[in-house]
Amino acid sequence: MSPKTLYDKIWDAHVAHEADDGTCLLYIDRHLVHEVTSPQAFEGLRMAGRTVRAPDKTIGVPDHNVPTTLDRANAETMTEDSRIQVEALDKNAKDFGIHYYPVSDVRQGIVHIVGPEQGWTLPGMTVVCGDSHTATHGAFGALAHGIGTSEVEHVLATQTLIQKKSKNMKVEITGHLKPGVTAKDITMSVIGETGTAGGTGYVIEYCGTAIQDLSMEGRMTVCNMAIEGGARAGLIAPDEKTFAYCKGRPHAPKGEDWDKAVEYWKTLYSDDDAHWDKVVTIRGDDIAPSVTWGTSPEDVLPIDAVVPDPASFAGGKVDAAKRALDYMGLTAGQKLTDIEIDTVFIGSCTNGRIEDLRAAAEILKGKKVKDGMRAMVVPGSGLVRAQAEEEGLADIFKEAGFEWRMAGCSMCLAMNPDQLSEGERCASTSNRNFEGRQGYKGRTHLVSPGMAAAAAITGKLTDVREMM
Amino acid sequence: MEKFDKLSGIAAPMPLVNIDTDMIIPKVFLKTIKRSGLGVNLFDEMRYDRQGNEIPEFVLNQPAYREASILVAGDNFGCGSSREHAPWAIADFGIRCVISTSFADIFYNNCFKNGILPIVLPEAERDALMEDAEKGANARIEVDLEAQTVTSSDGEVYHFEIDSFKKHCLMNGLDDIGLTLEKAAAIDTFEEKHATERPWV
Known part of the structure; x- marks a missing residue:
């Protein structure tokens, strides 16, 4: 075969x-x-x-x-x-x-x-x-x-x-992530590397040691944004962590069916000499906490970078970058860490799971959000919410000055009343920084949960590593 | 679904790259339970100010392009959400064809379900048509799906590729579900085998 x-x-x-x-x-x-x-x-x-x-x-x-x-x-x-x-x-x-x-x-x-x-x-x-x-x-x-x-x-x-079948693309993240760097930074860095159309026509399989290291929650964050890179789907081969996560869930198989299922699931990996139509390799230890500066998920940079000059791009991206800076109210050369924010949103299908709330709470413990900051946590489900309350995370958020909300998509796409107002700038753990995405003329910077928490405390985009 | 064979019309130029589905139809218009009536809100945030007045500079508000039936667009058109409201709004406005160098996968598929032909051309050819579109209402572009050609106003002919099944469905206005239900026996057989091999599914 x-x-x-x-x-x-x-x-x-x-x-x-x-x-x-x-x-x-x-x-x-x-x-x-x-x-x-x-x-x-x-x-x-x-x-x-x-x-x-x-x-x-x-x-x-x-x-x-x-x-x-x-x-x-x-x-x-x-x-x-x-x-x-x-x-x-x-x-x-x-x-x-x-x-x-x-x-x-x-x-x-x-x-x-x-x-x-x-x-x-x-x-x-x-x-x-x-x-x-x-x-x-x-x-x-x-x-x-x-x-x-x-x-x-x-x-x-x-x-x-x-x-019709898509082509196969392998995205390998080698080595290991450094402290303060998360699954969100992996997935944003990949899009920064390949662009929002880099995955068009492909199904991506993410692999490599840095992917294997991730929990199921982290793997979901990585695959979640495969679409932002244009891919039809993102995949990660199942392993013992996957089986452990599934075991005992209400609709997971039980008894003999479970054993039979695991036996089958263990055959689900790419063969050593399988054919790849495209391969991208990124060193895990090169990835830094990342943030978007523009209005496309490909507009991503490490937090210690500066806002880019539109002239540094090529083709249609020059005008798109000019338009993005104008929309975002930013100037080329400005340090990303000098950008002041008004709002922090923690939640969404990208980063609304228990591990995301733990990461944010870890940074917020014993701290307060900056005066005047609007900060909200919207757990991804009622059960995530209940677990976070049981673990004491909800109290940490509330004491820090966050609103503790009920579950839903909320400000990720702002179809409900959770919206940015005109010109309001948000550090958000969601997945899209499109114009108007979080509210008419609202400005979105995509970040990891830890980075969102750090920004809530300082009132600016902040390198989470300085707060660990 | 409306059939698509030939189209001759005014093309509106939209050179911006990465025009996303939130631009095409902002989320406030997704709160409908109907497919119709979205054309008036196509590109809403680019097309109108907060008071609902038209922004004169926006291409579809310019006299030359108000009757456009073709869009010539920047790379990666339709990226973002799966909302079919995007092609619904485009079709409802009267646009039946979008030409670009690349489309986002879900948007591309959604077009075919709504009688819209998305055409992928190499950058140089798309750029030539963009220039043509910028000439205004006198420059009519012609599209022939059967021949798989786009003809510019000065007679330049560009060939495009398209999946044969998608072409067949679009040319005949076929209902996908009806076609698939003709293969119900194959689905039944597969389902039975699948359930035996993987009873947990």
Whole structure:
């Protein structure tokens, strides 16, 4: 048998039909749905008289729109259009009989945090969702990617996707990370290296010692931003850490099935002599705590750098960089650590897991946020929130002056009332620094949770290593 | 879905690189449970000021481009979110074709579900069409999907590549789900085998 990559293996195990021209029907093991990209898909099913083919493999949770205030059990706290979307998902989940975690359920949270937490996401699976950050689930060695609403409807109706295979790209992070450097810095550095279109047409497998060193939470952070590099999906081969994370989760296999599953999962790795269409290698010890300065995730630099001169770029990027500096209110040559911020947001499917909250709390312990700073923590799920309370992290955040919120996507995309105002500058643990992403004319600097906490204390972008 | 065969129209130039889905349709317009009516909010934050007045400099507000049916765009168009609201808004505005050097994967796929043809051309050819588009309303660009060609206003012909299945569906306005359901037997067979081999799934 010819050698295969991990992606080749998962792909081959899910082709339900292949046409002469290579167009495949890829079978989908888990379909996650949320309130924003699914209503038109369910409506399409109704209008065509179709039904959900595999409701037992379909999991719904509202996350994008939901308020994160403590009083949110009262639906009146939602704007009318948000409430209509959430109620539509409530109804669709009931009508079509899919698994569902409503706003009132303690297990509710961001769909990409709930899936792994509940054991829905397992190695070797295909996982899709009408959300680009579905890439997160690749941390388990699952082939996971975002789809549009028409494809959501297609998966609901057929449990398959029409796909052509992507190319294989290997991103190897060698050596080990230095103290203060995290999974977020790895994934941002990779995008800085390859650009936001560097992964277009590829599925990335992240590997190397620095990746193996990461916890499952860290691996999810790395894969989460594969889409920001343009890749269809990001993958990490499952290992003992993966199995340990999955074991005992509500929807993970049990007993004999568990043993059989692990035996299969152990075959999920790229063969030594597998073919790669593109290889990128980065030394783990070269990676520094990173921050974005512009309006694209590729606009990333180590925290000790200065704002770049647009003239230092080539082609269309020169004008894009000028536009970005103008939008961000920055000047070329300015030290990144001199940039003053107004707001800190800790949360999102990138950095809203327990380990992220621990990292931020570690920096904040016994400290206060700078006067006038608006700082909020939005845990990725109700269960992350509960665990953080049990571990005393919530108290550290509250004593430092952070708002301690309920779970949801919140200020990552600002579809609920958690938004930046015009010109407000935010150090954010989320994944996109696009214009207007966190609010009209809001300014976003993407950072790791530790860096966000450090910025909250000093009021400026800060090298977290100075506070450790 | 609306069929796509030939298109002759005004092309609007948008040379900015990395035009993302948040620019194409900002999130405030995602709170709809319908597919229609988003054209008026296409590129909303670039197109209107906070009071809802048109920003005259924005390309689609200029008299020459108000009826544009083609966009010629900078590299990596449509990056970011999976929101199909982006192609819904583009199609609702009346744009049926976007030409660039590269597209983000999910956006590219979403276009085909909505009767929009995304065309990938090498940089020099895209740049030539960008110049053509900058000439305004008198410069009409022609697209022929069957022949896989784009013709500039001065008669220069550029060939583009496209997946044969996607081309077939777009030319015939085919419904993907209907096509896939014709293969239900293959899905049934696969599902049964998959469930036996991997009962935990």
